[in-house]
Amino acid sequence: xxxxxxxxxxxxxxxxxxxxxxxxxxxxxxxxxxxxxxxxxxxxxxxxxxxxxxxxxxxxxxxxxxxxxxxxxxxxxxxxxxxxxxxxxxxxxxxxxxxxxxxxxxxxxxxxxxxxxxxxxxxxxxxxxxxxxxxxxxxxxxxxxxxxxxxxxxxxxxxxxxxxxxxxxxxxxxxxxxxxxxxxxxxxxxxxxxxxxxxxxxxxxxxxxxxxxxxxxxxxxxxxxxxxxxxxxxxxxxxxxxxxxxxxxxxxxxxxxxxxxxxxxxxxxxxxxxxxxxxxxxxxxxxxxxxxxxxxxxxx
Amino acid sequence: xxxxxxxxxxxxxxxxxxxxxxxxxxxxxxxxxxxxxxxxxxxxxxxxxxxxxxxxxxxxxxxxxxxxxxxxxxxxxxxxxxxxxxxxxxxxxxxxxxxxxxxxxxxxxxxxxxxxxxxxxxxxxxxxxxxxxxxxxxxxxxxxxxxxxxxxxxxxxxxxxxxxxxxxxxxxxxxxxxxxxxxxxxxxxxxxxxxxxxxxxxxxxxxxxxxxxxxxxxxxxxxxxxxxxxxxxxxxxxxxxxxxxxxxxxxxxxxxxxxxxxxxxxxxxxxxxxxxxxxxxxxxxxxxxxxxxxxxxxxxxxxxxxxxxxxxxxxxxxxxxxxxxxxxxxxxxxxxxxxxxxxxxxxxxxxxxxxxxxxxxxxxxxxxxxxxxxxxxxxxxxxxxxxxxxxxxxxxxxxxxxxxxxxxxx
Numbered sequence: 001x002x003x004x005x006x007x008x009x010x011x012x013x014x015x016x017x018x019x020x021x022x023x024x025x026x027x028x029x030x031x032x033x034x035x036x037x038x039x040x041x042x043x044x045x046x047x048x049x050x051x052x053x054x055x056x057x058x059x060x061x062x063x064x065x066x067x068x069x070x071x072x073x074x075x076x077x078x079x080x081x082x083x084x085x086x087x088x089x090x091x092x093x094x095x096x097x098x099x100x101x102x103x104x105x106x107x108x109x110x111x112x113x114x115x116x117x118x119x120x121x122x123x124x125x126x127x128x129x130x131x132x133x134x135x136x137x138x139x140x141x142x143x144x145x146x147x148x149x150x151x152x153x154x155x156x157x158x159x160x161x162x163x164x165x166x167x168x169x170x171x172x173x174x175x176x177x178x179x180x181x182x183x184x185x186x187x188x189x190x191x192x193x194x195x196x197x198x199x200x201x202x203x204x205x206x207x208x209x210x211x212x213x214x215x216x217x218x219x220x221x222x223x224x225x226x227x228x229x230x231x232x233x234x235x236x237x238x239x240x241x242x243x244x245x246x247x248x249x250x251x252x253x254x255x256x257x258x259x260x261x262x263x264x265x266x267x268x269x270x271x272x273x274x275x276x277x278x279x280x281x282x283x284x285x286x287x288x289x290x291x292x293x294x295x296x297x298x299x300x
Numbered sequence: 301x302x303x304x305x306x307x308x309x310x311x312x313x314x315x316x317x318x319x320x321x322x323x324x325x326x327x328x329x330x331x332x333x334x335x336x337x338x339x340x341x342x343x344x345x346x347x348x349x350x351x352x353x354x355x356x357x358x359x360x361x362x363x364x365x366x367x368x369x370x371x372x373x374x375x376x377x378x379x380x381x382x383x384x385x386x387x388x389x390x391x392x393x394x395x396x397x398x399x400x401x402x403x404x405x406x407x408x409x410x411x412x413x414x415x416x417x418x419x420x421x422x423x424x425x426x427x428x429x430x431x432x433x434x435x436x437x438x439x440x441x442x443x444x445x446x447x448x449x450x451x452x453x454x455x456x457x458x459x460x461x462x463x464x465x466x467x468x469x470x471x472x473x474x475x476x477x478x479x480x481x482x483x484x485x486x487x488x489x490x491x492x493x494x495x496x497x498x499x500x501x502x503x504x505x506x507x508x509x510x511x512x513x514x515x516x517x518x519x520x521x522x523x524x525x526x527x528x529x530x531x532x533x534x535x536x537x538x539x540x541x542x543x544x545x546x547x548x549x550x551x552x553x554x555x556x557x558x559x560x561x562x563x564x565x566x567x568x569x570x571x572x573x574x575x576x577x578x579x580x581x582x583x584x585x586x587x588x589x590x591x592x593x594x595x596x597x598x599x600x601x602x603x604x605x606x607x608x609x610x611x612x613x614x615x616x617x618x619x620x621x622x623x624x625x626x627x628x629x630x631x632x633x634x635x636x637x638x639x640x641x642x643x644x645x646x647x648x649x650x651x652x653x654x655x656x657x658x659x660x661x662x663x664x665x666x667x668x669x670x671x672x673x674x675x676x677x678x679x680x681x682x683x684x685x686x687x688x689x690x691x692x693x694x695x696x697x698x699x700x701x702x703x704x705x706x707x708x709x710x
Contacts, residue, residue: 089655175456185688245454245682246479249524256525268655273595
């Protein structure tokens with residue numbers, strides 16, 4: 001999948017998608033089909049299936065792929081796709097591609113996406129809109145968990161690319177007669193970001209394993225992974241922008257696209273503080289297993 | 301946007317740390333408040349809570365506003381009276397800026413002239429340059445941009461390659477500048493260029509004033525992740541300016557450029573008022589729009605506490621400035637502290653917005669304002685000397701630490 005996306009132009013896809021609608025409606029769906037995305041079922045109970053989905057999302061995130069791949073994979077059980085939304089603020093990336101999809105809130109309730117209330121481009125989310133939904137009905141938590149996990153992997157992919165760009169920029173950019181990479185002040189920032197991402201990678205791997213073993217009982221682990229993802233995104237993008245300087249703000253540079261790419265994923269259904277509160281709620285209700293099980297109702 | 305919101309943080313700080321304001325400052329405050337109330341209205345209403353380089357749709361109106369301020373004596377107030385100012389001191393400037401931002405008046409778009417190149421000319425310009433350039437600057441009739449950064453000269457400003465050679469009574473300029481804010485809107489550029497062939501680093505540079513509207517200059521705006529194109533690349537291909545448009549001695553441009561940078565870092569203190577407003581908008585949003593604001597309490601309190609510290613540092617800087625003391629490296633401290641503070645606030649704005657922040661295409665909403673705070677504050681630790689450069693200055697000049705091995709050429 002990574003190589004298929006690279007061959008297709010990598011981040012050129014998102015840059016082109018702004019002016020060429022067929023990139024998102026024709027080109028990318030065909031590319032994902034050829035890559036075998038349609039054969040992956042993260043709900044199969046086989047850890048390899050959800051791991052494959054996670055890796056596909058990581059590869060997509062790495063090029064800021066302008067397509068709702070997380071929703072397509074998380075919707076493997078329903079008709080076309082499934083998107084996790086905030087019920088009060090159902091802001092969705094690529095909502096224009098989601099006719100016939102279902103939306104799910106963070107408790108698992110479901111509704112149909114029947115269109116977009118508006119799909120105006122915004123400064124940080126050029127493909128966003130507000131989902132128009134019908135009535136909500138009770139549903140299962142599993143799709144929420146799968147969606148959250150895959151989204152973490154997609155953001156991880158973007159952050160890894162942002163870090164790789166920063167390392168490269170630090171090596172290439174010469175100031176005061178030396179590459180930036182020779183300055184400890186720069187090395188330390190990059191090292192901190194690297195450690196942050198290393199930690200995130202372990203946590204999201206654990207989230208996949210937890211879902212594969214515990215299914216619906218893995219809520220705490222998965223929400224905790226989202227907290228880690230949100231915090232890592234803040235720290236890594238701060239470093240990436242600082243190291244790049246002004247060039248990182250320009251639309252010509254991949255960093256600007258990667259940096260903007262995860263905005264909705266990082267805000268919806270809940271941002272950092274809301275997700276922390278959600279994690280606390282979940283620990284209170286279900287407990288969680290660290291090295292030793294922690295208080296709370298606990299897993300059966 | 302609610303007005304009560306952005307009054308909040310300022311008022312609290314004023315209650316906690318009352319200013320012993322001079323009679324002159326209090327008088328100016330009252331007069332300016334009444335003036336703003338009477339004038340920031342009618343056709344200027346679209347600028348309330350907006351304005352600045354990012355606000356492309358209101359740019360012409362923003363310039364009109366600058367001209368109106370100037371015509372009524374409310375621009376360049378620290379300039380001497382003979383140059384159209386009020387000879388206002390630091391306390392009056394503080395009161396002036398406080399009132400300006402409380403009223404929700406727009407970001408200034410003429411600050412490069414008013415706060416940077418104008419004061420530089422007063423210090424280093426010839427009487428002829430002062431007569432020629434200051435009046436139209438004061439009236440906002442000629443807009444200015446700053447030609448410092450180049451593709452290979454960012455933090456390492458002394459690595460400038462743009463060259464100018466004197467042919468008869470004309471400088472002929474070739475090279476490239478970049479990240480030039482407002483280049484596409486400017487009539488003049490103050491630029492640091494290499495005028496001595498074979499010179500290196502800080503030697504052999506000159507500070508030229510270059511007219512922008514000429515065939516030898518091409519401006520290519522750069523679209524940014526904020527959605528606007530406030531900065532640009534500027535290409536000089538046989539561009540010209542008269543021989544007398546050099547500020548300070550030929551080959552001595554570095555010290556003139558540093559004087560401007562000092563003014564720029566002084567100017568950064570004026571961000572306090574903008575920052576206080578940004579925090580207030582955030583607090584207001586948390587109080588009135590979010591269902592459960594408790595999640596943000598700790599970060600908001602930290603932000604508020606640090607804002608109080610920034611205000612104190614800023615007041616001290618202004619006082620030192622007024623007493624005629626050197627404010628370097630105090631200005632580096634201000635810049636480092638303030639830009640880091642604002643970046644943190646930007647991240648807080650991003651957090652409090654949650655899902656609502658992603659759909660804020662209506663530029664008049666508080667959500668849009670919060671999103672701008674986030675996007676714009678990312679740039680602050682970079683422009684006008686990165687945080688790394690400010691730390692170097694503080695380490696070397698304030699703490700007398702040795703310079704690092706890499707980069708010792710500076």
